[in-house]
Amino acid sequence: MRIVVALGGNALLRRGQVPDAEAQVENIRLAARHLAPLTDDHEIVITHGNGPQVGVLAMESAADTRLTKSYPFDALGAMTQGLIGYWILQAMGNERPERQFASIINQTLVDADDPAFAHPTKFVGEVYDEATARELADLHGWQVSVDGDHWRRVVPSPRPRELIESELIDHLLRESIIVVCAGGGGVPVVRTPEGDLRGVEAVIDKDLSAALIARRLRADRLLVLTDVDNVMEGFGTAHARPITATTPEHLRTLDLPAGSMGPKVEAVCEFVETGGPGVAAAIGSLTEAQALVHGDRGTYVTQG
Ligand SMILES: Nc1ncnc2c1ncn2[C@@H]1O[C@H](COP(=O)(O)OP(=O)(O)O)[C@@H](O)[C@H]1O
Numbered sequence: 001m002r003i004v005v006a007l008g009g010n011a012l013l014r015r016g017q018v019p020d021a022e023a024q025v026e027n028i029r030l031a032a033r034h035l036a037p038l039t040d041d042h043e044i045v046i047t048h049g050n051g052p053q054v055g056v057l058a059m060e061s062a063a064d065t066r067l068t069k070s071y072p073f074d075a076l077g078a079m080t081q082g083l084i085g086y087w088i089l090q091a092m093g094n095e096r097p098e099r100q101f102a103s104i105i106n107q108t109l110v111d112a113d114d115p116a117f118a119h120p121t122k123f124v125g126e127v128y129d130e131a132t133a134r135e136l137a138d139l140h141g142w143q144v145s146v147d148g149d150h151w152r153r154v155v156p157s158p159r160p161r162e163l164i165e166s167e168l169i170d171h172l173l174r175e176s177i178i179v180v181c182a183g184g185g186g187v188p189v190v191r192t193p194e195g196d197l198r199g200v201e202a203v204i205d206k207d208l209s210a211a212l213i214a215r216r217l218r219a220d221r222l223l224v225l226t227d228v229d230n231v232m233e234g235f236g237t238a239h240a241r242p243i244t245a246t247t248p249e250h251l252r253t254l255d256l257p258a259g260s261m262g263p264k265v266e267a268v269c270e271f272v273e274t275g276g277p278g279v280a281a282a283i284g285s286l287t288e289a290q291a292l293v294h295g296d297r298g299t300y301v302t303q304g
């Protein structure tokens with residue numbers, strides 16, 4: 001089978017952890033231990049988030065007084081693909097030294113007139129109290145918004161439309177190479193009237209990009225791995241109930257938060273609705289990645 005795996009931000013950096021390199025290397029080592037068995041029997045593409053990491057790089061860039069302008073988010077996104085891609089490459093290679101892995105910097109086409117550019121929603125960097133967030137917003141010209149009990153910087157997150165390097169990824173998979181790509185959803189680019197590609201200030205949702213990749217590569221499965229075992233009905237209430245086998249039709253009736261479970265559910269629904277016959281997607285725990293493939297664990301989504 002061909003499987004696209006979206007590695008949640010929590011797999012890279014647990015909530016509240018300081019984004020030191022050491023902590024992330026250790027988290028990714030553990031994640032690789034759970035992902036490696038998938039590579040024994042399947043063609044695997046790994047995508048990953050970059051919200052916390054791109055926020056660290058943006059802070060560093062803003063603090064560098066030699067620069068007349070902070071590095072733009074397309075450049076920062078590419079840096080995070082290099083950084084996290086390298087960590088994943090090394091961790092996976094240590095688990096399966098006999099296999100070949102490639103981590104590619106890749107670009108994701110978005111619409112220049114996507115309304116998301118005027119309404120930033122993607123949380124990046126760390127969390128603050130309201131006063132600090134507002135102070136930083138004034139200092140650096142950021143936009144900030146409420147994220148649960150905290151405040152956080154937000155940047156535009158246009159919808160991914162096309163993966164510029166999808167043919168290359170397909171080629172690598174056919175050569176039995178395991179591919180890490182579309183980190184942070186891919187570097188956001190638009191097509192100019194002249195036909196060139198140009199980076200834009202945005203961070204794409206990696207779950208939505210994972211769904212796009214899965215569709216373009218005609219994957220059999222999309223696995224969205226995070227820190228909960230299932231999508232829950234009545235999440236956070238006394239009547240919370242895990243959803244196991246389900247359909248996009250049912251999932252679309254749920255009211256889910258935009259910054260967390262919402263895009264994951266949107267991604268699996270899109271993939272299952274537009275994929276070929278027999279495709280399936282699952283949302284569940286990284287530690288149960290193998291069982292998710294066949295619907296033995298997690299929220300398993302099929303056409304019904
Ligand atoms: N209905 C729901 N079912 C399960 N988890 C939910 C639901 N609604 C919100 N969540 C939250 O979504 C989180 C996973 O999303 P997120 O933190 O963005 O994951 P990741 O960083 O792994 O991509 C869970 O830890 C949980 O707190």
Ligand SMILES: NC(=O)OP(=O)(O)O
Binds near residue numbers: 009051052
């Ligand atoms: N780009 C992205 O979706 O990152 P997170 O998963 O870290 O939010």
